[in-house]
Amino acid sequence: MLEKLTPAGRRVLDVAAELFYGQGIHAVGVEAIAAAAGVTKKTLYACFGSKDQLVTAYLVERDQRWREWLRAWVAEHASSPREELLAVFDALGAWMERADFRGCGFVNALAEIPDPDHPGRSVVFEQKRWMRQYFEQLATAAGAADPGEFAGSALLLCEGATVVASTDIPGAVQHARRAAEVLLARSAA
Amino acid sequence: MLEKLTPAGRRVLDVAAELFYGQGIHAVGVEAIAAAAGVTKKTLYACFGSKDQLVTAYLVERDQRWREWLRAWVAEHASSPREELLAVFDALGAWMERADFRGCGFVNALAEIPDPDHPGRSVVFEQKRWMRQYFEQLATAAGAADPGEFAGSALLLCEGATVVASTDIPGAVQHARRAAEVLLARSAA
DNA sequence: ATCGAGGTATACCGACCGGTATGGCTACCA
DNA sequence: TGGTAGCCATACCGGTCGGTATACCTCGAT
Numbered sequence A, B: 001m002l003e004k005l006t007p008a009g010r011r012v013l014d015v016a017a018e019l020f021y022g023q024g025i026h027a028v029g030v031e032a033i034a035a036a037a038g039v040t041k042k043t044l045y046a047c048f049g050s051k052d053q054l055v056t057a058y059l060v061e062r063d064q065r066w067r068e069w070l071r072a073w074v075a076e077h078a079s080s081p082r083e084e085l086l087a088v089f090d091a092l093g094a095w096m097e098r099a100d101f102r103g104c105g106f107v108n109a110l111a112e113i114p115d116p117d118h119p120g121r122s123v124v125f126e127q128k129r130w131m132r133q134y135f136e137q138l139a140t141a142a143g144a145a146d147p148g149e150f151a152g153s154a155l156l157l158c159e160g161a162t163v164v165a166s167t168d169i170p171g172a173v174q175h176a177r178r179a180a181e182v183l184l185a186r187s188a189a
Numbered sequence C: 001a002t003c004g005a006g007g008t009a010t011a012c013c014g015a016c017c018g019g020t021a022t023g024g025c026t027a028c029c030a
Numbered sequence D: 001t002g003g004t005a006g007c008c009a010t011a012c013c014g015g016t017c018g019g020t021a022t023a024c025c026t027c028g029a030t
Helices: A007-023 A030-037 A041-048 A051-077 A081-096 A105-112 A119-141 A147-165 A172-187 B007-023 B030-037 B041-048 B051-077 B081-096 B105-112 B119-141 B147-165 B172-187
Strands: none
Touching (some): A007 A041, A007 A105, A051 A105, A081 A119, A081 A172, A105 B105, A147 B147, A172 B172, B007 B041, B030 B051, B041 B051, B105 B119
16 A cells, blocks of 8 residues: 555655654545645545545554664664664654654554554554564574563553653653663673 | 532533543443433533543542542551562552553543643643643652662552563562562662 | 556545533522 | 523524545556
């Protein structure tokens, strides 16, 4: 659904991603998305079928891009397994400094999707599971005594930092990084 | 605004709290709230003025009730400063087991309120600041070497656990409690 | 040469949005 | 006894919601 997008569909998804993240899903109507993408509603519906499916496509692509961006950032800013682990928090910090930062797009989406059967929810679940697994992989490489335990803690700190950073409290991610260092030292082989 | 509520206003706020938390703010219309409270829209507007003000009142009261509930829970389930600190996580766990748990109502509200001037946002900020301060107070009593540092970490773990618990990953709050114990031991006098 | 895919534009649908207006009823208090 | 606070019911306002219908255009591939 994402690779074989027509040019118009591509524009729609880009615009939808920005508006959904910036203003919230319910706050943005399909008409506004179509207009901002320079596309008629008919084209939008021909490409995505419904608003719910457009929302799901937004989340799927956000997940893909996040994984790619994070891996690239870590690879570029770290030169040892231990550094890679902590670089995740530095990446988080870099992301939060963006002017349009408005918390975790997946968590925000979850807040607006109470329906347990909405396909978007499982995309969010999968994203968090991936983050935990990524931490576990890095912790294993870094020689942590219990990589699974550390990965769970790191996920908590990571999600906590994202929430706290969006509530006007400064230094959240640096704080999370320090806590992760302590927990890693405790868990080191 | 909250104490001097008329009986009809009281019902409106109770119903609004349940619907806003359970379905999201934008997803619930004033008409649905009025109907569920057995009240006309005119009465709703006479009591609260606008939907935004009703949302704000919901957040203010949620904050009040949370503080009272948490303090009472901690007082009942702990008998030493250290136990009190960790009991906050047990309280979190008890709250998450409720059938209607749907993440942090304040964080969810933030996701739906991008407007930086909305009065509801500062209520959310204040709630998080209070949590941090509460942790600091407990950490001081428990003899932590750096109560401020520990309070920040505890807030991260607490918010992280709430997010992670709402993404289908089990054991988040128990994990957070264990991490808090480790960090507290590291920070103990 | 044609035909379908991917567009455009405009108009429409019923339902709902937040918010207001009119009017009447009861109960308590000065 | 008269007012007013609180509440009811109904109807209305302009605007927007997600989604559909009709009709026309323009390509590139067969």
